Amino acid sequence: MKECYHNIPSPSYVMEETLLRRNLELIRCVSVEADVEIILAFKAFALWKTFPIFREYISGTTASSLSEARLGYEEMGSLTHTYAPVYRPDEMEEILRCSSHITFNSLSQFDHWYPTVRDYAGHSISCGLRLNPEYSEIETDLYNPASPDSRLGVPLADLPDELPVGIEGIHIHSHCEDDSHTFARSLGVIEEKFGRYLERAKWVNFGGGHLMTRKDYDVELLIRLLTDFHHRYPHLRVILEPGSAFAWQTGPLITTILDRVTHGGVTTLMIDASFSCHMPDCLEMPYQPVIRGASMVQDEEHAYGPYRVGGNSCLSGDVMGDWYLDHEPVVGERLIFEDMIHYTTVKTTMFNGISHPSIYLLHSDGTPELLRAYGYEDYKTRMD
Template sequence: MPNAIPSPCFVLDEQKLEDNLSLIRTVADQAEVEIILAFKGFAMWSAFPLVRKYISGATASSVHEMMLCNEHMKTKSHTYAVAYKDSEIDQILAGSSHITFNSLNQLERFGPRTHAQGVSVGLRINPEYSDVETELYNPSSPTSRLGVKADPQNLQIPDYVEGLHFHVLCESDSMALEKTLHSVENRFGHLFPQIKWINMGGGHLMTRKDYDTSHLIQVLKDFKTKHNLHLILEPGSAFAWETGSLKTTILDIVENGGVKTAIIDASFTCHMPDCLEMPYRPNLVNGYSDVQKGNQRYRLGGVSCLAGDFLEAYSFDRPLHVGDEIEFLDMIHYTMVKTSTFNGIQHPAIGIKRKNGTFDLIKTFGYSDYRNRLS
């Protein structure tokens, strides 16, 4: 099978995805909540036939994600966008079961029309709490453009608003959710008698090995019982967490200033942007993120012209050579959805390792993919 995988290539492990889906379904059933897939984290629609066996819904952040939900999840979407266009709102209304507005201005502008067409109306709120330390990923910063603040507890909403939505977590644990819910209750609890549902957004990394799913289930059950509301969670990372890798190949080894850099046939800025933004250091199949573990140290460099397209040194048990494979682990969530063709660099192929061990090459990319997104 390995010889059938091109380079570079995103490889989804079907069995690992199903294991995650099974756990997510168990949490949803035991807590009696609705868990839906956030396309912003995982939108590999070739895997949706398997996903649909375990969950029935998805959340969209744009008209295109809404269309993907309609076509490949075969259902209307829970839709939230920072702002909606007049030219798209009718199409979004037709393809959505729920629509959440980010501001009171957008709610006033489109809310009555949304309600009149039978779509459940929601408002995004800002609980002013988050455990996210990286500012780029923190929706609850003091000047955040995401969600409405309580100011304090004097927020009023129209009768047609049926739900509240918050999203302040990122790969967080259940303790962070519990603290967030306390803040939501304190600031927005006066609105609970008016609504039917609360969408708790994403960031619930329930498929991580050390995540306390029992505590999560209890937190959700307690909140549901206390307030008699329908609860919705929309994880992105949890679905595809540790379900696959990005296979790359070394094209060159450059040494300057005593630093050896292995240049791979992929790019961090193009294909693994979280490695530079978060920053995040993925583990390797045949190498160590801890530079003390192996006696050979190499920076890993992308093939783009961006000077900072590299990760600081990894260590290896032996010297690297041109043609060696570098396989980055946990490269399925928030990777394919954020890739670009900067420099015209070839996008990695996409494939699935099936449960029986075979490999299916789902898609390859070429010049036309680069050309057709430009003009």
């Protein structure tokens, strides 16, 4: 465990500035070399107290709700690219105030709202339409936005011969933590299906899921794909809006073992955090988290176990296992869950009245800064 972690209480999310800047440098490099705009998607990461760091590298954000649009406009300091599956009438005026782009999920939504957007007096807003390419290599249905029966986006069969007057951009999202080879294949499908619409649009947004900061990601291929696309469609402004790529591998969740419970031959290490409340993707997605110093395979280095890890909510399924360690774990020691910054703080709940872990920013000089701590009032005021 890093020595600087000893001064951080448990449970806490810890974002490391050095790791964040590493990701931001790479993303800015792709943006410059490929001549594309890469904007931050709040659905994966929205720690606005870190935005001063982000503003050194990017200027744009993408929102899918009024609250996200306000966050981008008021805290990042720029108008947002906004897309929502459906827009609420009581929120639209405020969304327009915060947005430079409004993308519609259906032709009926566009027809309903276009006069409002066109006549908005505050500033110019560009309208887009989300399309469904009906092609995706995402294996988990819960995260697949491009299935033929998806409610997200308009499939080719439902499109008119020409884009409706007022539609300037095309939005297509069909990836989830994918590599550039997958993007190459989906790009071929997109051009084959929607080429004539790309010819007449002003911008195209290829959505999120481009995990360019992952260690084995072929960044050079991504740059080549985008550069070649520019040559074929020189009139198009190209936008990517990853979320996970910004916060990927930027810090852990620190927890503490509070008890050991053995029943039916299974020993469970009870921690002061919850998978259900604080690490929901670990239950939703078909992958296990990574615990520092532990393995899911018994070997010479990890000879103790197996141990199941249990969360502190009363949900029966709030468990994750089974793990082997290099020592006999004891009450009071810490378990560190790696890569717990993206899709955690934005999805946490206070089920059972369990408080969120604190959030820390670990500065490059090793100094921890508390960004947020939670308590009873946060739980109570949720239902105020």
